[in-house]
Amino acid sequence: MQLSEYFILIFFLVLGAGVAGGAILVGWLLGPKSKVTKNKLAPYECGMQSVGNARIQFKVGYYLFALLFLIFDIEALFLFPVLVSFKSIVGGETVLSPAIVAVDLIVFLAILVCGLAYAWKKGVLKWE
Structure with a gap:
C-alpha cells in the first residue's frame, strides 16, 4: 500500500x-x-438548595440506574434481530438450530432478570 x-x-x-x-x-x-463566581460554581437542581454531596449520597443509585439502562439497551439490541428472523429460524431456513437459539435466549433473558432483581433489591426502582 x-x-x-x-x-x-x-x-x-x-x-x-x-x-x-x-x-x-x-x-x-x-x-x-463571563466571570466565574461562587454562585455559578454552586450545584443547582430543580430550584432547590442542595443538601449534602450528591456524588456520595446517590452514587449507588446513579450507578445502578445507568446499569439498568445498559441492561435493557443491550437487550433490545440483541433481541430485535433474533425476533425479526424468528420465523426463518423456526422454519429451519437458517444454519441455526431452533433449540440453540431458544437456549441462548433463555440464558440471555435469565441474566437480564438477575440484573433487574439486583436493581429491585437495591431499591433503584423505587420512586421517592
Whole structure:
C-alpha cells in the first residue's frame, strides 16, 4: 500500500479536525465572556438548595440506574434481530438450530432478570 491510496482518508480526517477545531475556536472567540463566581460554581437542581454531596449520597443509585439502562439497551439490541428472523429460524431456513437459539435466549433473558432483581433489591426502582 502506498501513501497515495490513503490520501482521501487523510484528507477527511484533517477536514473533520479542522471543522471541529474551527467550531470550538469561533465559539470561544464570539461567545459571551463571563466571570466565574461562587454562585455559578454552586450545584443547582430543580430550584432547590442542595443538601449534602450528591456524588456520595446517590452514587449507588446513579450507578445502578445507568446499569439498568445498559441492561435493557443491550437487550433490545440483541433481541430485535433474533425476533425479526424468528420465523426463518423456526422454519429451519437458517444454519441455526431452533433449540440453540431458544437456549441462548433463555440464558440471555435469565441474566437480564438477575440484573433487574439486583436493581429491585437495591431499591433503584423505587420512586421517592
